[in-house]
Amino acid sequence: MRDATGLPRVVCRDPYAYFAHVSGLLNPPPQAQAGTHADAVIDASAVVAEDAEVGPFAVIGRNARIGARSLVGAGCVIGHDVTLGEDVRLHANVTVYDGCVIGSRVILHSGVVIGADGFGIAMSDERWLKVPQIGRVVIGNDVEIGANTTIDRGAIDDTVIEEGVKLDNQIQIAHNVHIGAHTAIAACVGVAGSAKIGRYCRIGGASGIVGHLTIADHVEISAHTLVTKSIEKAGTYSGAYPFDVNREWRRNAAQLRHLDALADRVRVLEQKLTPPKRSKS
Amino acid sequence: MRDATGLPRVVCRDPYAYFAHVSGLLNPPPQAQAGTHADAVIDASAVVAEDAEVGPFAVIGRNARIGARSLVGAGCVIGHDVTLGEDVRLHANVTVYDGCVIGSRVILHSGVVIGADGFGIAMSDERWLKVPQIGRVVIGNDVEIGANTTIDRGAIDDTVIEEGVKLDNQIQIAHNVHIGAHTAIAACVGVAGSAKIGRYCRIGGASGIVGHLTIADHVEISAHTLVTKSIEKAGTYSGAYPFDVNREWRRNAAQLRHLDALADRVRVLEQKLTPPKRSKS
Amino acid sequence: MRDATGLPRVVCRDPYAYFAHVSGLLNPPPQAQAGTHADAVIDASAVVAEDAEVGPFAVIGRNARIGARSLVGAGCVIGHDVTLGEDVRLHANVTVYDGCVIGSRVILHSGVVIGADGFGIAMSDERWLKVPQIGRVVIGNDVEIGANTTIDRGAIDDTVIEEGVKLDNQIQIAHNVHIGAHTAIAACVGVAGSAKIGRYCRIGGASGIVGHLTIADHVEISAHTLVTKSIEKAGTYSGAYPFDVNREWRRNAAQLRHLDALADRVRVLEQKLTPPKRSKS
Numbered sequence: 063m064r065d066a067t068g069l070p071r072v073v074c075r076d077p078y079a080y081f082a083h084v085s086g087l088l089n090p091p092p093q094a095q096a097g098t099h100a101d102a103v104i105d106a107s108a109v110v111a112e113d114a115e116v117g118p119f120a121v122i123g124r125n126a127r128i129g130a131r132s133l134v135g136a137g138c139v140i141g142h143d144v145t146l147g148e149d150v151r152l153h154a155n156v157t158v159y160d161g162c163v164i165g166s167r168v169i170l171h172s173g174v175v176i177g178a179d180g181f182g183i184a185m186s187d188e189r190w191l192k193v194p195q196i197g198r199v200v201i202g203n204d205v206e207i208g209a210n211t212t213i214d215r216g217a218i219d220d221t222v223i224e225e226g227v228k229l230d231n232q233i234q235i236a237h238n239v240h241i242g243a244h245t246a247i248a249a250c251v252g253v254a255g256s257a258k259i260g261r262y263c264r265i266g267g268a269s270g271i272v273g274h275l276t277i278a279d280h281v282e283i284s285a286h287t288l289v290t291k292s293i294e295k296a297g298t299y300s301g302a303y304p305f306d307v308n309r310e311w312r313r314n315a316a317q318l319r320h321l322d323a324l325a326d327r328v329r330v331l332e333q334k335l336t337p338p339k340r341s342k343s
Numbered sequence: 344m345r346d347a348t349g350l351p352r353v354v355c356r357d358p359y360a361y362f363a364h365v366s367g368l369l370n371p372p373p374q375a376q377a378g379t380h381a382d383a384v385i386d387a388s389a390v391v392a393e394d395a396e397v398g399p400f401a402v403i404g405r406n407a408r409i410g411a412r413s414l415v416g417a418g419c420v421i422g423h424d425v426t427l428g429e430d431v432r433l434h435a436n437v438t439v440y441d442g443c444v445i446g447s448r449v450i451l452h453s454g455v456v457i458g459a460d461g462f463g464i465a466m467s468d469e470r471w472l473k474v475p476q477i478g479r480v481v482i483g484n485d486v487e488i489g490a491n492t493t494i495d496r497g498a499i500d501d502t503v504i505e506e507g508v509k510l511d512n513q514i515q516i517a518h519n520v521h522i523g524a525h526t527a528i529a530a531c532v533g534v535a536g537s538a539k540i541g542r543y544c545r546i547g548g549a550s551g552i553v554g555h556l557t558i559a560d561h562v563e564i565s566a567h568t569l570v571t572k573s574i575e576k577a578g579t580y581s582g583a584y585p586f587d588v589n590r591e592w593r594r595n596a597a598q599l600r601h602l603d604a605l606a607d608r609v610r611v612l613e614q615k616l617t618p619p620k621r622s623k624s
Numbered sequence: 625m626r627d628a629t630g631l632p633r634v635v636c637r638d639p640y641a642y643f644a645h646v647s648g649l650l651n652p653p654p655q656a657q658a659g660t661h662a663d664a665v666i667d668a669s670a671v672v673a674e675d676a677e678v679g680p681f682a683v684i685g686r687n688a689r690i691g692a693r694s695l696v697g698a699g700c701v702i703g704h705d706v707t708l709g710e711d712v713r714l715h716a717n718v719t720v721y722d723g724c725v726i727g728s729r730v731i732l733h734s735g736v737v738i739g740a741d742g743f744g745i746a747m748s749d750e751r752w753l754k755v756p757q758i759g760r761v762v763i764g765n766d767v768e769i770g771a772n773t774t775i776d777r778g779a780i781d782d783t784v785i786e787e788g789v790k791l792d793n794q795i796q797i798a799h800n801v802h803i804g805a806h807t808a809i810a811a812c813v814g815v816a817g818s819a820k821i822g823r824y825c826r827i828g829g830a831s832g833i834v835g836h837l838t839i840a841d842h843v844e845i846s847a848h849t850l851v852t853k854s855i856e857k858a859g860t861y862s863g864a865y866p867f868d869v870n871r872e873w874r875r876n877a878a879q880l881r882h883l884d885a886l887a888d889r890v891r892v893l894e895q896k897l898t899p900p901k902r903s904k905s
Contacts, residue, residue, distance in 0.1 A: 079467035082474040089475035101384060103663060103680040103698075118384040119400045119418070119681045121698040121716070136384075136402040136420045137436075137681070139698045139716035139734075153459065154402070154420035154438045155699075157716045157734035157771075169473075171459040172420070172438035173491065178715065178733040178771035181792040183808060186641035188824075190790050190806060192731075192768065193644040194651035206473065209438075209459035209493040210513075210735065212771040212793045228471050230462040231493045232515045232533075232772075234794045234811040244471060246464060249515045250533040250551070252794075252812040252829050254847075262469075268533050268551045268569070270812070270830045270848055284873075285535075286551050286569040288830070288848040288864045301867025302569045304877045305582025311565075313884040315585045322594040324887055325605055331612050331893050360748035363755040370756035382665060399665040400681045400699070417665075417683040417701045418717075434740065435683070435701035435719045450754075452740040453701070453719035454772065487754065490719075490740035490774040491794075509752050511743040512774045513796045513814075525752060527745060530796045531814040531832070543750075548814050549832045549850070566816075567832055567850040583850045586863025592846075596866045603875040606886055612893050 091151065094133040102134075105142075117154070129166065141177070147203065159215060165203035165225065173210035176201070180214040180221075180237025180255060193217060195237060202226070208233065208249065217255075224261070242279065372432065375414040383415075386423075398435070410447065422458070428484065440496060446484035446506065454491035457482070461495040461502075461518025461536060474498060476518060483507070489514065489530065498536075505542070523560065653713065656695040664696075667704075679716070691728065703739070709765065721777060727765035727787065735772035738763070742776040742783075742799025742817060755779060757799060764788070770795070770811065779817075786823070804841065 094115035101118040104110060108122045111130040116122065120134045123142035128134060132150040140146070141159045147166030152158075156170045159177030170176070182193030197216020202225030207213070213235040215221060222240045223229075230249040235241070239253050242261035247253075251265055254273035259265070263277060266285035271277065275289060280296035283289060287301035305311070317324070375396035382399040385391060389403045392411040397403065401415045404423035409415060413431040421427070422440045428447030433439075437451045440458030451457070463474030478497020483506030488494070494502060494516040503521045504510075511530040516522070520534050523542035528534075532546055535554035540546075544558060547566035552558065556570060561577035564570060568582035586592065598605070656677035663680040666672060670684045673692040678684065682696045685704035690696060694712040702708070703721045709728030714720075718732045721739030732738070744755030759778020764787030769775070775797040777783060784802045785791075792811040797803070801815050804823035809815075813827055816835035821827070825839060828847035833839065838854045845851060846862035855861060868876070879886070 076465070076467065078474075079465040079472060082463075082465035082467065082472040085475045085477075086473065089477055091475075099384075101382075101663075103661075118402050119699070121680050137400070137418055137438075137699055137717070153440070154422075155418070155436060155456075155717060157699075159715070159734070169460075172440070172456040173454060173493070173735060173772065175717075175734045175771040175793075178793065179731075179768075181770060181790070181810065182644075183768075183790050184638065184641040184644040186638065186644070188806065189766075189788055190808060191641060191644040192648065193640075194647045194653075196647075196651055204470075206460075206464075208462060209456040209495070210454065210491055210772055210794075212735070214771070214793065226470055228462070228464050230515075230517075231456075231459065231495065232491075232513065232794065234792075236792075236811065244469065246471060248462065248535070249517065250531075250812075254810070254829055267535055268549075268830075272847060284870065285553060285571075287867045289867055290847075290864070298870040299867055300870045300873040300877075301865050302571070302877075303582050303584045303865045304880055305564075305568045305570055305580055306881060308565065308579035308581045310881070310884075311581040314880055314882075315581075315583075317883040317887050318585055318595055318599070318880070319587060319591070320595075320887070321598040321602070321883070322591075324890060325598050325601070327890055327894065328605060328608055328612070331890070331897060332608065334897055335612060335615055357746065357748065359755075360746040360753060363744075363746035363748070363753040366756045366758075367754065370758050372756075380665075382663075399683050418681070418699055418719075434721070435703075436699070436717060436737075450741075453721070453737045454735060454774070485751070487741075487745075489743060490737040490776070491735065491772055507751055509743070509745050511796075511798075512737075512740065512776065513772075513794065525750065527752060529743065529816070530798065531812075548816055549830075566834060566852075583852070584863050584865045586845075586849045586851055586861055589846065589860040589862045592862040596862075596864075599866055599876055599880070600868060600872070601876075602879040602883070603872075606879045606882070609886060609889055609893070613889065616893060616896055 094131050094151075099136075111148075123160065135172075153209075159199075162199040162201070162215065164201045165205065167204045168201055169206040171207065171209040171211075171231070174207050175212045176207075177215040178212060180217055182217050182237065197221065197238065199223070202243070205229075211235075213239075230267070236273065248285070375412050375432075380417075392429075404441065416453070434490075440480075443480040443482070443496065445482045446486065448485045449482055450487040452488060452490040452492075452512070455488050456493045457488075458496040459493060461498055463498050463518065478502065478519065480504070483524070486510075492516075494520075511548070517554065529566070656693050656713075661698075673710075685722065697734075715771075721761075724761040724763070724777065726763045727767065729766045730763055731768040733769060733771040733773075733793070736769050737774045738769075739777040740774060742779055744779050744799065759783065759800065761785070764805070767791075773797075775801075792829070798835065810847070 096113040098116040099118040102120040104122040108126040110128040117136035121139045126144045129148035135154040137155040153172045162177040179195040183190040201223045208231035211233040214237045224243040226244040228246040234252045236255040238256040240258045245263040247265040248267035250268040253271045260279035265283045270288045276292045282298040284300035377394040379397040380399040383401040385403040389407040391409040398417035402420045407425045410429035416435040418436040434453045443458040460476040464471040482504045489512035492514040495518045497519045505524040507525040509527040515533045517536040519537040521539045526544040528546040529548035531549040534552045541560035546564045551569045557573045563579040565581035658675040660678040661680040664682040666684040670688040672690040679698035683701045688706045691710035697716040699717040715734045724739040741757040745752040763785045770793035773795040776799045778800045786805040788806040790808040796814045798817040800818040802820045807825040809827040810829035812830040815833045822841035827845045832850045842858035844860040849863035
């Protein structure tokens with residue numbers, strides 16, 4: 063169906079998705095230039111697809127595998143036994159630790175660190191002992207991860223990011239976290255160890271998920287919310303303190319420290335006014 | 344005017360600014376050493392000023408321009424068509440994506456990422472589509488940006504940081520944000536997409552600015568505050584939950600979940616005590 | 625004491641610490657491979673232990689000292705006059721600015737930046753002046769620092785991280801902070817300038833410590849808490865806003881803005897009900 067201009071008439075339920083489609087056609091990502099820069103260091107045992115591109119000052123470790131048409135940007139360091147799928151795009155200065163597995167069509171932005179040790183420590187004789195972190199990070203297909211985001215390797219099992227997950231910048235994903243497919247997380251979020259987040263969740267910026275929780279599918283978390291217990295039902299959850307002019311904020315915040323006492327005082331007033339009536343009815 | 348010691352007598356309104364002046368004279372920043380390290384990779388089409396310094400393992404892309412006396416530190420990756428002004432100082436391991444523009448006397452600390460893709464995604468058929476991010480980041484003169492801070496490129500228009508802005512470490516600036524001249528932002532702040540922050544603002548650490556808001560000039564935001572709507576008037580705004588001994592915090596925070604009900608109960612008490620009088624007066 | 629299997633019977637107060645011990649024995653960290661990669665740039669005046677390992681595209685500055693068996697990973701940039709102790713392990717793409725001192729057995733994960741300038745600025749004639757940051761970062765023995773964490777150099781004195789401190793990922797430590805021995809800090813925490821944190825503290829994720837505070841030894845801070853004044857007594861302190869279903873949260877948060885007025889109304893009710901009795905008693 064075309065109108066007088068000859069252009070197709072746009073009839074779509076979701077104009078933003080339509081725009082994304084069209085803009086994606088008009089602005090295809092730059093293609094990998096087949097070849098390895100002379101100033102890259104690639105271990106002899108690594109397998110790099112012929113049509114992959116490896117930029118200057120990139121390092122690729124023992125037995126690493128770089129899939130077809132993938133791009134390893136300048137200054138990236140890819141550890142031993144790492145696998146990158148096809149059409150992967152690592153922007154400059156990404157680090158992937160040993161043994162991690164990255165699916166196809168994954169995009170990692172600059173400064174991303176995949177597979178650093180999780181924060182596993184145990185107190186013994188007044189000193190912290192390091193708990194070896196021997197799991198991996200496994201990232202599914204079609205995942206995009208923003209600049210300077212960090213995803214720690216698992217302690218024993220793996221940290222898992224399922225397909226289609228989209229992570230913004232400066233997110234911290236701790237060891238053994240599991241993020242379900244097609245969940246999107248905005249910038250500056252921290253997810254603590256072993257949390258399990260469902261599919262199609264949307265998590266607002268600067269939120270936090272406490273460790274060892276489970277969050278159901280299709281849960282939406284507002285910005286700046288700390289999730290302190292499991293969420294079993296889809297829906298929207300919030301927990302930011304409302305901001306105000308400093309003078310008002312100070313007055314109200316000061317009362318907050320006496321809120322329990324205030325509730326007690328209201329209870330006393332209620333008893334004074336009502337108990338006789340109640341006992342008779 | 345000198346006193347008996349022969350030293351100038353310090354008579355100044357702001358001793359800290361005076362200290363900054365004097366300390367700056369006594370501790371000038373190290374100067375760029377003219378020349379390009381043999382282990383840098385500079386595209387033949389790039390224009391690097393003769394007296395600029397390019398460190399080892401730095402990469403400079405097609406048609407990039409590096410101004411007079413600028414320093415590109417070791418391991419920096421400067422994309423295609425990037426412009427750096429004069430006397431710019433990029434510490435080691437900075438990444439600047441294609442097309443970004445950086446003014447004169449700008450300082451970028453290590454780990455900074457300028458121009459990564461903004462978080463533009465649209466849901467279509469139960470999958471996220473990537474919205475191409477084709478704007479740039481444009482940074483004015485005399486800006487300083489702290490370690491591991493990230494500034495995303497615009498979706499269509501540019502992300503703009505005006506002259507004299509000072510950003511601390513680990514700040515996240517999303518696509519199409521506009522920060523007015525001489526605003527200072529402390530560490531760990533997140534500014535969501537298309538927010539417009541005025542001139543001479545001061546934003547405390549770990550605060551968040553929700554997307555598509557406007558903040559007036561000379562606004563001060565306290566630490567850990569989430570700004571959820573536009574601020575049209577200069578002043579100080581706050582929104583952190585007051586901390587307390589855990590036992591007290593638990594009592595008060597539990598009541599917080601019944602605050603609306605508590606307000607209702609107070610209303611009922613007021614009606615019991617006052618309505619007859621009110622209706623007569 | 626051994627049981628029928630011949631294995632020592634496990635009788636221990638803390639099974640997690642025991643697990644850490646055993647797992648550490650079974651999973652020793654990879655050893656540095658003595659030698660310097662041909663593609664590293666090491667200043668002639670630097671002293672690198674013979675059995676240290678320097679990876680490809682690493683840079684080591686003037687008068688730097690790299691201790692025995694230490695590993696400087698690929699892409700690391702070590703400034704002038706830096707000292708690394710023995711058995712130090714720098715993962716890929718770490719940056720250490722000039723003059724910093726790092727003890728023995730320290731582990732720095734990828735993307736860590738040690739010694740960037742603190743956020744020292746002074747307003748003068750409507751422009752920010754930079755206050756030179758001429759202190760160092762001094763890190764004790766047995767410290768581990770997670771991916772993309774940043775520790776700024778002191779303004780005049782040093783920023784100090786005492787022995788045995790464990791820092792998770794994406795933490796920001798500002799200039800002149802002092803962290804006591806064996807304190808552990810979870811991810812995404814920000815510590816503002818000149819804060820002094822005691823020994824054996826445990827600080828939860830995404831918390832913030834305001835500048836110029838003192839925190840006693842053995843203090844525990846819950847996640848997402850902003851500490852706004854000094855803590856003089858060991859104990860647990862909290863300050864996160866409790867999250868809720870969005871509808872409930874909106875109701876309660878709206879009342880929060882009238883909390884001071886609500887307390888006044890309760891006071892009025894109390895006076896109406898009780899003053900005569902009080903004045904007589």
